Amino acid sequence: MDVILLQLLNGLDKGGAYALIALGLTLIFGTLGVVNFAHGALFMLGAFCAVTFNKLLSLEVVTTDPTKTTAWGSPLEIRTPYVEAYLGDFGSWMLNYSVPMSILLAVPVMLLIGFVMERGLIKHFYKRPHADQILVTFGLAIVLQEIIKAIYGANPIPQSAPELVRGAADIGSIFGFDPGVIVYPYWRMVYLGFAGVVIAAVFAFLRFTTFGMVVRAGMADRDTVGLLGINIERRFTVVFAIAAVVAGLAGVMYTPILPPDYHMGMDFLVLSFVVVVVGGMGSLPGAVAAGFLLGILQSFASMNEVKAILPGIDQIIIYLVAVVILLVRPRGLFGRKGVMEN
Amino acid sequence: MSLIRKPLNRRSILRAGAMGGAALATPTIFTSGAWSAGYLNEPTGAEVVLGFNVPQTGAYADEGADELRAYQLAVKHLNGEGDGGLLNTFSSKELKGGVNGKKVAYVTGDTQTKSDAARASAKRMIEKDGAVMITGGSSSGVAIAVQSLCQEAGVIFMAGLTHSNDTTGKDKRKNGFRHFFNTEMSGAALAPVLKNNYGTDRKAYHLTADYTWGWSQEESIKKYTEGMGWETVAAVRTPLGAGDFSQYITPVLNSGADVLVLNHYGKDMVNSLTQAVQFGLRDKQVNGKDFVIVVPLYSRLMAQGAGENVKGIFGSTNWHWSLQDEGSKAFVKSFGQEYGFPPSQAAHTCYVQTLLYADAAQRAGTFDPCAIAAALEGFEFDGMGNGPTLYRADDHQCFKDVLVVKGKENPTSQFDILEVVEVTPRSQVEYPAEMLGGELGTCNNGA
Numbered sequence: 001m002d003v004i005l006l007q008l009l010n011g012l013d014k015g016g017a018y019a020l021i022a023l024g025l026t027l028i029f030g031t032l033g034v035v036n037f038a039h040g041a042l043f044m045l046g047a048f049c050a051v052t053f054n055k056l057l058s059l060e061v062v063t064t065d066p067t068k069t070t071a072w073g074s075p076l077e078i079r080t081p082y083v084e085a086y087l088g089d090f091g092s093w094m095l096n097y098s099v100p101m102s103i104l105l106a107v108p109v110m111l112l113i114g115f116v117m118e119r120g121l122i123k124h125f126y127k128r129p130h131a132d133q134i135l136v137t138f139g140l141a142i143v144l145q146e147i148i149k150a151i152y153g154a155n156p157i158p159q160s161a162p163e164l165v166r167g168a169a170d171i172g173s174i175f176g177f178d179p180g181v182i183v184y185p186y187w188r189m190v191y192l193g194f195a196g197v198v199i200a201a202v203f204a205f206l207r208f209t210t211f212g213m214v215v216r217a218g219m220a221d222r223d224t225v226g227l228l229g230i231n232i233e234r235r236f237t238v239v240f241a242i243a244a245v246v247a248g249l250a251g252v253m254y255t256p257i258l259p260p261d262y263h264m265g266m267d268f269l270v271l272s273f274v275v276v277v278v279g280g281m282g283s284l285p286g287a288v289a290a291g292f293l294l295g296i297l298q299s300f301a302s303m304n305e306v307k308a309i310l311p312g313i314d315q316i317i318i319y320l321v322a323v324v325i326l327l328v329r330p331r332g333l334f335g336r337k338g339v340m341e342n
Numbered sequence: 343m344s345l346i347r348k349p350l351n352r353r354s355i356l357r358a359g360a361m362g363g364a365a366l367a368t369p370t371i372f373t374s375g376a377w378s379a380g381y382l383n384e385p386t387g388a389e390v391v392l393g394f395n396v397p398q399t400g401a402y403a404d405e406g407a408d409e410l411r412a413y414q415l416a417v418k419h420l421n422g423e424g425d426g427g428l429l430n431t432f433s434s435k436e437l438k439g440g441v442n443g444k445k446v447a448y449v450t451g452d453t454q455t456k457s458d459a460a461r462a463s464a465k466r467m468i469e470k471d472g473a474v475m476i477t478g479g480s481s482s483g484v485a486i487a488v489q490s491l492c493q494e495a496g497v498i499f500m501a502g503l504t505h506s507n508d509t510t511g512k513d514k515r516k517n518g519f520r521h522f523f524n525t526e527m528s529g530a531a532l533a534p535v536l537k538n539n540y541g542t543d544r545k546a547y548h549l550t551a552d553y554t555w556g557w558s559q560e561e562s563i564k565k566y567t568e569g570m571g572w573e574t575v576a577a578v579r580t581p582l583g584a585g586d587f588s589q590y591i592t593p594v595l596n597s598g599a600d601v602l603v604l605n606h607y608g609k610d611m612v613n614s615l616t617q618a619v620q621f622g623l624r625d626k627q628v629n630g631k632d633f634v635i636v637v638p639l640y641s642r643l644m645a646q647g648a649g650e651n652v653k654g655i656f657g658s659t660n661w662h663w664s665l666q667d668e669g670s671k672a673f674v675k676s677f678g679q680e681y682g683f684p685p686s687q688a689a690h691t692c693y694v695q696t697l698l699y700a701d702a703a704q705r706a707g708t709f710d711p712c713a714i715a716a717a718l719e720g721f722e723f724d725g726m727g728n729g730p731t732l733y734r735a736d737d738h739q740c741f742k743d744v745l746v747v748k749g750k751e752n753p754t755s756q757f758d759i760l761e762v763v764e765v766t767p768r769s770q771v772e773y774p775a776e777m778l779g780g781e782l783g784t785c786n787n788g789a
Contacts, residue, residue, distance in 0.1 A: 002596055003596065006592040010589050072675045072679050155404045155643055155646065160649070168620065168621055304593055314581070
């Protein structure tokens with residue numbers, strides 16, 4: 001029982017990340033009709049916003065101690081972060097909370113990146129075949145990756161969660177299990193809650209604002225909305241930027257779980273596409289539901305008991321589900337009739 | 343005596359032409375590389391070309407960059423430039439600027455840490471650039487693939503960072519040589535330290551990268567820990583590049599195990615260790631003992647990626663820059679002055695391999711791979727940072743001291759992450775060559 005509960009939590013947590021990335025992907029597909037293979041790179045760029053913010057806070061004043069030398073004979077360098085040197089305890093507090101605080105940097109940066117990407121490149125491919133869109137966005141993803149690698153190197157760069165939420169909580173004891181049987185990292189629970197808030201915010205934005213209503217109308221019938229005199233393209237640009245922010249925030253908050261490196265976006269991209277296909281291309285609830293569903297299935301498939309019966313199932317389960325869905329219900333779980341069906 | 347020659351006719355012209363052609367061609371045939379060279383890519387000019395095949399892109403690009411730095415430094419020292427580095431402490435004194443009277447030049451290839459890409463770049467360096475030796479790499483899968491290519495082509499392969507037993511075990515080749523240690527040695531060196539620190543009554547849970555090196559390491563660590571009384575609760579294979587290991591870590595929590603052995607390297611190790619610590623494994627008490635994590639193969643670059651999570655965790659390493667022998671000090675000084683930071687173990691093994699190759703070529707008086715292989719086989723040397731070392735003839739594996747290290751509790755810099763807790767003597771990590779199987783086969787010089 002405890003194993004199942006733990007894997008359920010893992011699945012929800014993993015599903016949260018998948019859902020956040022897939023939400024942006026399906027939003028872009030639903031509005032602009034573009035298959036954005038650079039979406040994983042946006043997740044990675046968000047993570048590197050956290051790295052950059054931390055590096056800015058960690059900028060050090062370097063002094064040398066002439067009385068001591070390094071192993072290769074140069075004077076020993078003493079490094080102290082500026083924020084700690086000038087702001088004392090508040091500086092240390094800022095360093096401690098650098099990951100959540102980097103959201104402040106990530107939101108404007110990702111909005112800008114989304115805007116520039118859409119206006120500068122993607123809009124030229126609206127009328128081109130999906131294959132062209134895939135090629136150009138995939139190429140863009142590789143360029144972005146290489147830029148990040150040139151600046152930050154290929155090695156993962158660890159980011160710490162704030163001290164308050166490091167370590168694991170004994171949540172089992174709340175539900176009557178023996179102490180220590182069901183423990184789960186605090187930060188992963190924070191992530192799950194954060195994913196829920198962001199998903200709810202996106203849905204609320206589209207549901208309860210005039211802007212969202214127009215976007216939804218545009219998704220349903222772009223031409224009619226255009227005939228009403230509404231500049232739907234401009235709104236779709238904003239939607240693209242919002243999708244970039246959602247992916248970026250997912251990346252920022254994931255950094256304490258997975259030390260970011262230039263390739264992390266690609267690792268999530270393929271899975272997120274499967275999530276979108278399973279959920280239904282262009283369906284927002286589908287992306288969220290499929291994200292959690294596949295996250296949970298992947299976790300359960302990794303259980304030793306399951307692998308003992310079906311070796312290697314953990315590595316193929318997601319694709320197996322995608323194959324079955326594409327065969328049985330090509331439009332996906334929540335997809336609109338006609339999409340992917342002809 | 344008549345001065346009138348015989349009249350020229352077709353037959354005599356043909357005969358004279360054939361004889362003249364043969365006469366003209368004779369010296370060319372016997373002096374051209376195609377004929378006189380007894381081996382592939384015999385250097386005919388003033389330079390000899392070495393091929394450095396390292397990951398320049400992909401997940402191990404940083405380690406590859408460090409390897410390349412070491413190779414460039416080695417070339418500099420071989421050509422008599424710089425401070426000479428390990429040439430000053432190396433027990434063999436044959437090298438005195440250049441090799442066999444030739445300047446050392448090099449070409450580079452990008453392995454991308456993919457076997458097919460690594461083979462393609464090695465092939466290009468052999469066929470197009472005339473490399474007489476290929477060296478480098480950061481993965482056992484790649485090393486084994488490139489070693490086999492070099493054997494087929496007829497050049498020497500001096501392996502870079504490769505830790506799987508198979509490289510000098512079941513996949514060993516007559517043209518391939520490894521200075522780096524292997525999982526068998528890691529197990530032999532680590533086990534006594536684990537016994538002293540954690541006792542003999544432990545239950546271990548292995549998470550293992552699902553490829554040749556992971557299997558090899560799991561087998562070796564199991565063999566030695568079970569040999570001292572530990573029980574293996576489970577050994578679970580994880581896909582390479584899994585990213586999120588939570589679904590593999592949670593079953594450890596209530597498995598009854600009190601030790602987690604992470605047979606992961608690179609990004610996988612960074613991620614699995616970080617996440618294992620986040621799940622509170624190191625704060626747990628199981629079977630009345632503190633839960634502990636072991637990372638059998640460490641590298642400084644990995645330890646940097648895992649940050650403070652490595653503190654207090656035991657592992658093994660081929661070499662560490664904090665060693666205080668004359669060879670290590672000379673190399674750290676030379677590398678540090680050139681690049682501003684200390685070398686990694688990958689840089690060390692690549693540098694040493696280049697010098698060992700050059701020395702063997704100098705002693706053999708030729709770049710013929712079979713003569714060089716013969717010069718390396720059974721070669722005993724010292725002054726390279728690992729104590730007295732033997733290049734065993736039977737499997738082309740170097741035997742030397744192995745370091746057991748621990749994540750440092752109070753690091754003083756980003757490079758000062760590991761501390762050496764024990765230098766395991768060579769005698770303790772030696773094993774019979776036939777134990778790991780495989781056949782060296784015969785040497786191929788590509789002729």
